[in-house]
Amino acid sequence: MATLELGSTPATADPGPPPERPTTERAWIRPRPTARERRHDIILGLAMAALAVVGTELSRTAAPMAVDLGLGGVESYVLAAAGVLPLCFRRVAPIPVMLLVAVLFVLTGIRAPFAYAGNLVTQVVMFMAIYAAVAWARERRLLKVTTAVVFIGMFGWLAKNFLDALQMNQITGPNKGIASPYVSAVILAVALNVLYFFGAYHWGRTAWGVARQRAELEQQAIELAAQQQANARRAVIDERLRISRELHDVVAHHISSIGVQAGGARRVMEKDPEAAKNALGVIEESSRTAVNEMRQLLGMLRAADPDLDVDAPDEKAPQAGADRLPALIAEVNGQGLEVGFHQIGSLQELPQTVSVSVYRIAQEALTNVRKHSTARSAHITLRYLADAVELEVIDDGRPKHASVGSRLGHVGIRERVSLLGGESEIGPRPVGGFRVRVRIPVRQGVSE
Numbered sequence: 001m002a003t004l005e006l007g008s009t010p011a012t013a014d015p016g017p018p019p020e021r022p023t024t025e026r027a028w029i030r031p032r033p034t035a036r037e038r039r040h041d042i043i044l045g046l047a048m049a050a051l052a053v054v055g056t057e058l059s060r061t062a063a064p065m066a067v068d069l070g071l072g073g074v075e076s077y078v079l080a081a082a083g084v085l086p087l088c089f090r091r092v093a094p095i096p097v098m099l100l101v102a103v104l105f106v107l108t109g110i111r112a113p114f115a116y117a118g119n120l121v122t123q124v125v126m127f128m129a130i131y132a133a134v135a136w137a138r139e140r141r142l143l144k145v146t147t148a149v150v151f152i153g154m155f156g157w158l159a160k161n162f163l164d165a166l167q168m169n170q171i172t173g174p175n176k177g178i179a180s181p182y183v184s185a186v187i188l189a190v191a192l193n194v195l196y197f198f199g200a201y202h203w204g205r206t207a208w209g210v211a212r213q214r215a216e217l218e219q220q221a222i223e224l225a226a227q228q229q230a231n232a233r234r235a236v237i238d239e240r241l242r243i244s245r246e247l248h249d250v251v252a253h254h255i256s257s258i259g260v261q262a263g264g265a266r267r268v269m270e271k272d273p274e275a276a277k278n279a280l281g282v283i284e285e286s287s288r289t290a291v292n293e294m295r296q297l298l299g300m301l302r303a304a305d306p307d308l309d310v311d312a313p314d315e316k317a318p319q320a321g322a323d324r325l326p327a328l329i330a331e332v333n334g335q336g337l338e339v340g341f342h343q344i345g346s347l348q349e350l351p352q353t354v355s356v357s358v359y360r361i362a363q364e365a366l367t368n369v370r371k372h373s374t375a376r377s378a379h380i381t382l383r384y385l386a387d388a389v390e391l392e393v394i395d396d397g398r399p400k401h402a403s404v405g406s407r408l409g410h411v412g413i414r415e416r417v418s419l420l421g422g423e424s425e426i427g428p429r430p431v432g433g434f435r436v437r438v439r440i441p442v443r444q445g446v447s448e
Contacts, residue, residue: 045088059118090132134204345384373397
């Protein structure tokens with residue numbers, strides 16, 4: 001019951017549009033207000049209580065006739081302040097606050113009608129109490145019941161006032177129109193109160209829905225971040241497992257070579273000591289190389305997470321290496337991407353783990369170009385340096401908006417290069433396009 005006076009409705013700020021998708025009240029419970037929100041409510045309640053007292057005094061002064069201030073001459077002021085102070089707890093106990101404010105609202109209208117009609121603060125408080133109850137109540141079923149009770153009580157009180165005015169013939173006037181002064185007053189008051197009460201309910205429900213949507217988005221962001229972290233971690237483990245399988249092949253090659261050379265040395269040891277000596281030298285070099293290869297990636301095997309559930313790998317394709325880059329480029333060219341190749345420096349025999357890694361990195365980079373870029377061409381540069389090998393893959397495209405990718409391929413590239421003691425640079429180029437550049441150290445004096 002905004003007021004029996006046909007005045008202006010209290011100004012309220014628009015809390016914004018309702019959430020785009022419907023909300024289910026049973027599915028979410030709004031968190032309790034923070035300490036900062038409770039502190040703000042207390043400050044707001046105290047400030048509005050002071051304004052309510054001032055507004056009551058101004059209403060008394062502006063009244064065209066003498067007014068009764070009630071018991072002790074202070075009842076009107078006490079009711080004005082008491083009707084506002086519950087707002088200090090409007091988010092802590094929203095339903096009790098709404099009921100208490102409604103009772104004091106009616107009591108003020110009965111005991112201090114001049115203050116009820118002329119004090120804007122009194123009118124605003126009822127709106128705020130309904131808004132806060134709908135926006136913050138955690139017991140949604142109880143909220144519906146109490147809101148219905150408040151609305152029925154308010155409109156019942158409005159009807160009683162109009163019946164009393166009709167019996168006492170208080171609403172009259174000289175102007176005639178489509179309806180009598182009494183009927184016109186009833187229509188205007190009912191329309192005003194419908195807008196007042198149901199407007200407060202609507203904006204409160206909108207605020208509740210917006211808060212629910214914000215909480216869901218925050219929860220989804222947390223879950224997405226956790227999922228991305230888990231995916232990145234899995235990509236690292238998968239890359240380590242693939243490297244370990246490649247290491248197995250490299251070491252198996254050396255062990256097989258050692259076995260063959262040892263058997264040959266045993267057969268010719270007495271007949272040809274020099275040949276046996278050469279075979280033992282090959283065994284020594286192969287065993288040293290195998291140990292170095294294993295030691296280089298031992299950290300990866302120690303760091304593997306035994307609690308991570310990783311599916312068994314598929315049967316591995318034939319061993320890849322840097323010498324197979326032309327075949328890889330030819331395969332990609334057949335899939336619609338034009339790829340160029342340029343080699344700088346004289347061809348060197350790389351350790352097998354490094355050679356395989358160069359191939360795998362180029363393969364992953366070209367896959368990312370095809371899947372996640374608008375590039376129509378790419379270029380691979382392989383540089384043989386004195387103590388390292390560098391691989392650079394660049395393209396002329398930009399990321400596809402429809403599919404930005406998970407970037408887990410980049411995680412795998414960085415992990416592989418890091419395990420080999422190298423450096424990686426992955427990112428957009430200043431002149432456009434994308435670059436993947438890695439530098440992997442190569443120890444001298446190690447042959448296979």
